[in-house]
Amino acid sequence: MSESANTTVRVDGVSKQYDLGGTVTALDDVSLDLSAGSYTAVMGPSGSGKSTLLNLIGGLDTPSSGQVVVNGQDVSAASEAERADIRGTEVGFVFQTFNLMPRLTAVENVALPLVFDGWDRTRRRERAASLLSSVGLGDRTDHVPAELSGGQRQRVAIARALSTDPALILADEPTGNVDTDTGAQILDLFDALHAAGNTFLLVTHERHVAERAERIVHVEDGHIRSVEDVSGGQH
Amino acid sequence: MDTGESVRITLRSIRAHKLRSALTVVGVVIGIASVITFATFGASVEAEIVGDIETSNAGNIYVFGTPAGDDDFDRTLQPVFTEYDIQQLEEIAGVQAVLPRGIVQTQSVRHGNQTLARQQVTAVRPASFTQGVLVEGRSFGADEEAVVVNERMAGSFSENLTTGERLTMTMPDGGERNVTVVGVVNGTRGEVPVSEFARQPRVYVPIDPFYESVVESPSVGVRQRAYPQVTLVIDPREIPETQSAIQTYLSGESDARSLSADDTELVARSGNDFVEEISDVIERITRFVTGIAVIALVVGAIGIANVMLVSVTERTREIGIMKAVGARNRDVMQVFLVEAALLGTIGSLLGVPLGLLVGYGATRYAEVTFSLAPLWMGLAVGVGVLVGVVAGLYPAWRAARVDPIDALRHE
Numbered sequence: 001m002s003e004s005a006n007t008t009v010r011v012d013g014v015s016k017q018y019d020l021g022g023t024v025t026a027l028d029d030v031s032l033d034l035s036a037g038s039y040t041a042v043m044g045p046s047g048s049g050k051s052t053l054l055n056l057i058g059g060l061d062t063p064s065s066g067q068v069v070v071n072g073q074d075v076s077a078a079s080e081a082e083r084a085d086i087r088g089t090e091v092g093f094v095f096q097t098f099n100l101m102p103r104l105t106a107v108e109n110v111a112l113p114l115v116f117d118g119w120d121r122t123r124r125r126e127r128a129a130s131l132l133s134s135v136g137l138g139d140r141t142d143h144v145p146a147e148l149s150g151g152q153r154q155r156v157a158i159a160r161a162l163s164t165d166p167a168l169i170l171a172d173e174p175t176g177n178v179d180t181d182t183g184a185q186i187l188d189l190f191d192a193l194h195a196a197g198n199t200f201l202l203v204t205h206e207r208h209v210a211e212r213a214e215r216i217v218h219v220e221d222g223h224i225r226s227v228e229d230v231s232g233g234q235h
Numbered sequence: 236m237d238t239g240e241s242v243r244i245t246l247r248s249i250r251a252h253k254l255r256s257a258l259t260v261v262g263v264v265i266g267i268a269s270v271i272t273f274a275t276f277g278a279s280v281e282a283e284i285v286g287d288i289e290t291s292n293a294g295n296i297y298v299f300g301t302p303a304g305d306d307d308f309d310r311t312l313q314p315v316f317t318e319y320d321i322q323q324l325e326e327i328a329g330v331q332a333v334l335p336r337g338i339v340q341t342q343s344v345r346h347g348n349q350t351l352a353r354q355q356v357t358a359v360r361p362a363s364f365t366q367g368v369l370v371e372g373r374s375f376g377a378d379e380e381a382v383v384v385n386e387r388m389a390g391s392f393s394e395n396l397t398t399g400e401r402l403t404m405t406m407p408d409g410g411e412r413n414v415t416v417v418g419v420v421n422g423t424r425g426e427v428p429v430s431e432f433a434r435q436p437r438v439y440v441p442i443d444p445f446y447e448s449v450v451e452s453p454s455v456g457v458r459q460r461a462y463p464q465v466t467l468v469i470d471p472r473e474i475p476e477t478q479s480a481i482q483t484y485l486s487g488e489s490d491a492r493s494l495s496a497d498d499t500e501l502v503a504r505s506g507n508d509f510v511e512e513i514s515d516v517i518e519r520i521t522r523f524v525t526g527i528a529v530i531a532l533v534v535g536a537i538g539i540a541n542v543m544l545v546s547v548t549e550r551t552r553e554i555g556i557m558k559a560v561g562a563r564n565r566d567v568m569q570v571f572l573v574e575a576a577l578l579g580t581i582g583s584l585l586g587v588p589l590g591l592l593v594g595y596g597a598t599r600y601a602e603v604t605f606s607l608a609p610l611w612m613g614l615a616v617g618v619g620v621l622v623g624v625v626a627g628l629y630p631a632w633r634a635a636r637v638d639p640i641d642a643l644r645h646e
Contacts, residue, residue: 060559060639081563088561099556099643103247115240116561160560 008167008199009034009057014066014076016052016222026052028222029066034168039190039200041213049222050203051172057201058091058170059083071167088116092161096173098153100145100160106132107141110159117164131159135189151182158189162198169193171202175209187212236566238573245574248546256578259535259542263582263622264589266532267615271590272597273528274611277521279598282606284517285510294331294471295506296478297427298324298485299464300499312338313499314448314461315491321465323484329470329477334363334425335462337446342405344438346392356382356404356438358446363423363439372398372418378443383418388436402438414440425466427509453493461494467503478503525611535582536622543575543630547637554634555642564635571631572624579623583616590615 009032016027027049034040044050055061056068059075062083068075071090078086092113093099100109110128111119119127132141135155145153154174161169171190175183187209194200202213210216216228249256300315316335325333337358344354364374364383375381382402389396396402396416404412423439440446442460450461469477485491485501492501547554554567591607598605 055640058559081565084558084561084563084566087559093559095559095643099552099559101244101553101556103251104244108243112557113560115237116557116563116566118237121237121239164561 006036007033008036008038008071009201010067010069011053011057012067012069014053014056014063014068016049016056016061017064025222027056027063030219030222030224031066032217032224034199034201036167036199037194037197038215039194039213040202041210041216042201042203042219043205043207043210043216044219045205048219050219053219054170054172054201054203057168058093059086084116088113089164090167092164092166092169094154094157094161094169094171094174096176098145098150098157098177100153100156102145105142105144106137106148106156109145109156110163113160113163127163128159131162132156135159149182150178151185154178154182154186155189158186158193162193168199168201171200173204174202175204175206183209236562236569238569241566241570241573242577244570245577248550248574249577252546255542255545259538259578260582260585262535262538263532263579263619264535264586266528266535266622267583267586267619268590268593269528269531270525270615270618271587271608271612272593273525274521274608274615275591275594275606276597276601277517277524278608278611279594279603279606280601281514281517281521283603285514286604288506288510288513294469294474295425296467296469296474296481297425297464297504297506297509298467298481298501299427300491300495300501302496302499312463313495314450314463315494315501316463316465317450317452317454317461317490317494318459319452319454320490321462323489324465324467324481327477327480327484329473329480330467331470332362332425332468334360334466334468335442336363336425336464336466337442337448337460337462339440339445339447340407342407342409345403345405346396346400347394349392351391351436354404354436354438356440356445357423358442359423359439360442363425364418364420365424368420368422368424370419370421372416375417375441377441379417379441380412380414380444381417381441382414383420383439384416385423385437385439386419386421388438389419391436404438412445425468427464427466450490450494452490454488454490461490474505474507478505532618532622536579536626539575539578539623539626540630542578543571543627544633546574547571547630547634550634551637551642551645554637555639555645558637558639559643567637568631568635571634572627575627575631576620576623579619579621579626580616582623583619586619587612587615 011030011032014027014030018024018026042050042053056063057070063076070086073086075083075086101112107125107128110131111124114124114127129141132138135158137152137155140148140152175186190200204210211230214230216230218225300313321333321335324330339356339358341354341356343350343352361374361377370386375383384396398416398418400416402414402416446460448461449458452459467481481503485503495501557567595605
């Protein structure tokens with residue numbers, strides 16, 4: 001941990017190749033730092049490598065070369081079980097398609113990361129219920145995802161991402177599956193959570209979503225093309 | 236991972252696929268129930284037969300010849316035990332009574348105008364009938380022209396035979412002998428235990444004057460009656476000593492030894508020896524039949540494995556979600572193993588009572604007393620759970636190895 005104490009994520013010279021018949025380079029020598037409490041958007045066309053970057057930072061995948069450090073832990077050198085623990089406790093994922101367990105209720109979905117983190121049932125439920133209240137779903141705790149609207153589902157997913165109080169929230173096209181108004185509400189919720197001190201990394205291909213962040217990292221063909229500071233933060 | 240939570244996730248999954256889960260469970264139920272049925276029935280039959288022999292024949296030693304190769308059964312019935320042998324056996328310490336037994340061939344037995352062909356008539360001493368076996372009437376005296384019949388025989392005629400009635404026996408040479416029935420019995424003292432499960436209609440006659448098998452005794456040089464089988468009633472406290480003294484006599488200087496073929500073994504078996512042999516045979520049959528029932532259990536296991544593989548495929552996305560929120564491979568494996576084990580356990584828990592019920596029905600049908608086989612029951616439940624776990628291992632391992640990125644993209 002030689003880097004400064006308030007660096008949450010350090011991506012250093014990371015490349016990722018896939019072997020799909022021939023070798024495909026998804027990321028090529030990418031370096032990026034995220035400081036604690038920052039809000040960064042990654043923009044780029046599909047196939048640019050932005051999702052790969054997110055997966056590498058989130059510990060879902062390992063780089064072919066280079067180093068990824070999240071909250072002082074070297075994700076690139078971690079074993080599979082260690083990466084599972086990092087996914088559970090250091091990062092929280094918010095997906096475009098919500099990815100909630102279909103047969104678990106809202107409160108059980110929010111509590112799921114705590115199950116794998118070894119919390120007991122009573123404490124899990126208390127924490128999950130209070131998080132659901134904080135995202136405005138205090139009256140929907142015992143509903144299964146099929147009984148919730150798209151916006152409500154995404155808010156359950158956000159509450160789940162917050163459950164282990166992670167160092168970083170990774171959002172992959174979080175507004176891609178909801179209508180514009182609901183998308184705006186979700187982005188407002190991100191702003192509030194950011195204001196409360198959470199670190200965000202958001203992947204999107206929509207300019208107006210990316211502009212909610214403090215800076216925009218433009219990715220193309222596996223390279224970072226430019227980093228743009230968003231003046232004023234909001235449009 | 237918290238086991239309670241994996242059980243909860245599993246129960247939701249099972250409930251979401253009620254029919255599929257129920258059919259899988261039925262497979263296990265059939266397997267476990269068949270194992271329990273056969274094991275219980277076998278144990279009941281064994282307990283019944285062993286119980287019979289133990290109560291009635293504890294102090295008996297059975298003496299007979301067995302040829303080396305078991306292929307020639309007739310030779311076991313050679314009359315080789317002479318009157319001289321019987322006198323010698325009576326003098327062995329611990330022997331309380333010697334009950335020789337012979338076969339008298341008849342063409343038929345007639346009562347009134349009803350004739351039963353080819354009846355085997357057994358020649359015994361009056362001492363073979365105790366108060367315990369007499370149902371009505373009395374034993375015959377020595378050299379009395381009278382017979383005793385067993386209940387089966389009494390019931391073989393359209394009008395039940397009772398004491399005082401007359402029977403006509405047609406001998407192999409065509410001659411007829413008229414005899415009076417003096418008693419009805421439900422067995423005889425000193426009967427070889429294996430004949431108890433083949434309770435044939437029987438007529439018993441006094442050795443004198445009916446039994447005519449004679450040989451020249453090598454020891455005393457005169458012609459004497461000789462018998463194929465002899466039972467000795469002995470002091471129950473001295474079974475091992477007396478049994479070995481009898482065996483020593485038979486293998487040594489006995490007439491039976493001289494009269495038997497060299498490869499014939501003369502044996503003295505106690506009731507306990509029979510109990511052990513019979514238990515052994517029944518156990519082997521039970522194990523064999525139960526082994527066949529295990530095939531049903533294996534089919535049940537394949538059913539679980541099949542459904543689990545389908546379940547893993549269907550829930551690939553869920554596996555991805557669990558991994559994304561911190562599930563380790565072993566947590567994922569646990570979720571699927573719990574599901575497989577639960578299917579196996581439910582199957583066992585339903586299969587055991589069903590098996591007991593069918594086993595009980597079978598014992599009622601076979602008219603034996605119902606006995607439990609607790610070891611098999613415990614084993615069956617254990618095996619059911621194990622079957623689930625083993626059948627779930629491969630699917631669970633496949634689930635654990637799912638790549639989370641692919642899984643999250645899975646529709």
